[in-house]
Amino acid sequence: MSPRTAVTMPATDPVALPPPTAFAVTYARTTRPGAPLSEEDARRPGEARRQIAAWLPGRGLAPLVDDARQILSELVTNAFAHGSGPVAVRGLVLDSGALELRVYSDGLVGELCPRRAREDAQNGRGLWLVTALTDAWGVAADGRYVWCRLGGDAP
Template identity: 45%
Template sequence: MSLVRLYAATSPDLLEDWAMALTAISRPTTGDTSTEGRRSAPSTGQSFELCIARASDGPLLTGQDLRRPMQIRRIACAFLNKWGVPDCAANVALLTSELVTNAFQHGRGSVSFRMTHADSLVELSVGSDAPLPALVVQNPDETDQSGRGLMLVDAIAEAWGVHDGRVWCTLPSGPVRTM
């Protein structure tokens, strides 16, 4: 299995730079008519991990911390394209946003995100330096502004849970699954 580890300290632009670079290198090339419109076979046994230091460790998140889910989502989708499995990008992007946002809002210290593609599954795993509090799928009212993240994870992921203080979920690497 191939593993890429990326560590982002407190530089506000580092993840954005990585996201832009990875997006650029993972786009399919065009112009070669012999391969245009075809995808290469998906690679399997691929993994990457991001470890991100928070800009603030208090209960209030900074603008930099609030941008992290979007940046990590872009990097995850770029890796899916690079690995040849872009069909699941919409669901991976959604669940990445939900899990990373929860880790920043409810965890403490650095946040780590790991995505693995093996066989026909993509696994997402998120944790922080301090174990996340007990997870409960909530049933929010229509007017509640939050509380739907784990409902989405439960509805879209094939499986999910908590192991060693990390929240994980698996999705098929094929076409988008609808709710």
């Protein structure tokens, strides 16, 4: 697999996040699926950015803060916009020194892939950013979460 390739992870992938996970936060949803985001839900990506930025330096991963903030912003936004139920974010430092992030949400269906946004569109570029900023990313085989890896040794 080449870097920056989206792949599907098996539902029982070997990088399970054992409790307690070093970084774990769950956001309750206040917006009905398909409705415009409530102010509270619209603030969640910013909360995720601040939380990951506070967590990473204590793990020796300060150089990943900017990319991780951008990635989580995109993935949490997508989870609230296109999923249902609560949105959970999990982070794990792998043995290789890489960071794995996962964003869980019920109701993520269909193939998740970058799409071509119109030049004047205000959205539609998030997964291109995720592709550019990560070593690899994809969707769990059971569709429950989107994951990505960045930093550390190549997989």
